[in-house]
Amino acid sequence: MNRGEWSEAYALLSLIANADFVLSDKSLADENSTQFKVKSILIPSNTPNKFVSLVVQDQSVIANYDGQQSSTPLTDIESVAKALFQKISSSSSTTFSFNELDTLWTKFFNPQIKATRSEKSDIKLEILDTSTQLKSIKGFSIKSNLGGATSLLNASQSTNFLYEAPHKISVPNITPKKLGKFVKPLPLKYLGSVNETYKLNLNKVDQNLESLISHLLVEYYGASNREKFVKDLLAIVANKNPLSLSNTSDYKIIMSKFLRATAFGMVPRDLWDGALSASGGMIIVKADGKLASFYLDDSHSNANLDNYLLEHSFFDTASTTRHDFGKVFDDKFFKFNLLIRL
Structure with missing residues (x-):
C-alpha cells in the first residue's frame, strides 16, 4: 500500500493503544482534555455494511466479527505500531510492503483500511463523553503528515x-x-x-x-x-x-x-x-507519530478544525x-x- 494507507493502519493501532481521545488546537498541539475516550473501534470488513469491533480489555484487544472473537496482547499491538511508524518514516518509496502486520490483521479478521471513493469515513469510533456519560458512534477521516502533505481533495x-x-x-x-x-x-x-x-x-x-x-x-x-x-x-x-x-x-x-x-x-x-459520512471529525497522523484529533460534536474542537x-x-x-x-x-x-x- 502507499504511505497514506499505511498511515491509516498506524492511526488505528495508535488509537487502540491509547484510549484517551485527545483533542487538538489549530496547530495540531494537544489541548490536554480528557473529556472524551475511545470505547471501541469499528473498521469496515470486506462484507458490505459489516464491521470488525475492537475493544481493549485487561491489557488485551478483543476483536469481534460476525460471531467470531479473538484476543491479542496490547503489547503486541504497540510493538507492531512502533515498527510500522519506523517503516513509514524511513521508506524511500511511496508504495511498500509491511509483512509484520499480516498476523495481526488476520487476528482482526482482515478489515479494510482504505475508504471507498464515495466514503470519507476511514474508521468509526465509539466515543464516551465523560462529562455526560453519553456514547456515540461516529465516522472519522484519517489524514497523514508522514512523508509529506496529504490530499483533502484529489485531482480528477x-x-x-x-x-x-x-x-x-x-x-x-x-x-x-x-x-x-x-x-x-x-x-x-x-x-x-x-x-x-x-x-x-x-x-x-x-x-x-x-x-x-x-x-x-x-x-x-x-x-x-x-x-x-x-x-x-x-x-x-x-x-x-x-x-x-x-x-x-x-x-x-x-x-x-x-x-x-x-x-x-x-x-x-x-x-x-x-450528509457528512465522516460525521465525527478528523484524525491526523503527525510527523512525530503522534495523533491530532478534531471532534465535530465538540463546539471548541469544531472551531479549531x-x-x-x-x-x-x-x-x-x-x-x-x-x-x-x-x-x-x-x-x-x-x-x-x-x-x-x-
Missing part, C-alpha cells in the same frame, strides 16, 4: 474548471503557470465546473462557491509570488471582491464551508445530499496530461484543475 477531470478568454490565446511552450500568468489580467468569462454533478454539489454548499473557486484558481495558476495557501489566495480575491459581496469576510465563510464539506462528505462525481483547514490547506498542480487541463482549445477556451492538500 471532474475537478476541472472551464474559462473563456475575450480573444485568441497564444502562449508558447504552454504550462498551467504560463497560461495562468497570461490570462490573469484578462476579463475572463468564468464558466465553472466542467462536471455537472460537482456543479450541483458546489451550489448546494453555497451559490457563490463555484465562482469563488474559479477566481481562486486563476489567482493560484497566475501567481507571481508562488501563492498557494488558501488563506493567502482568499485574501487576494477578497481584496478584489469580484463577487461584489457586501462583507468581504464572507469569502472566508464560503471557503470554510467548502473545505468542511470536502473533508467530511462531498465528492465530485457523486450527487451529494448534504475550521481554523486548521483554512490556515493549512493549499492548492497544488496535478498531472496536466492525466487530468486534461492547462492548455488552450478552440483558440480561447481553457481549464484549470482543483487539487487541495493539507
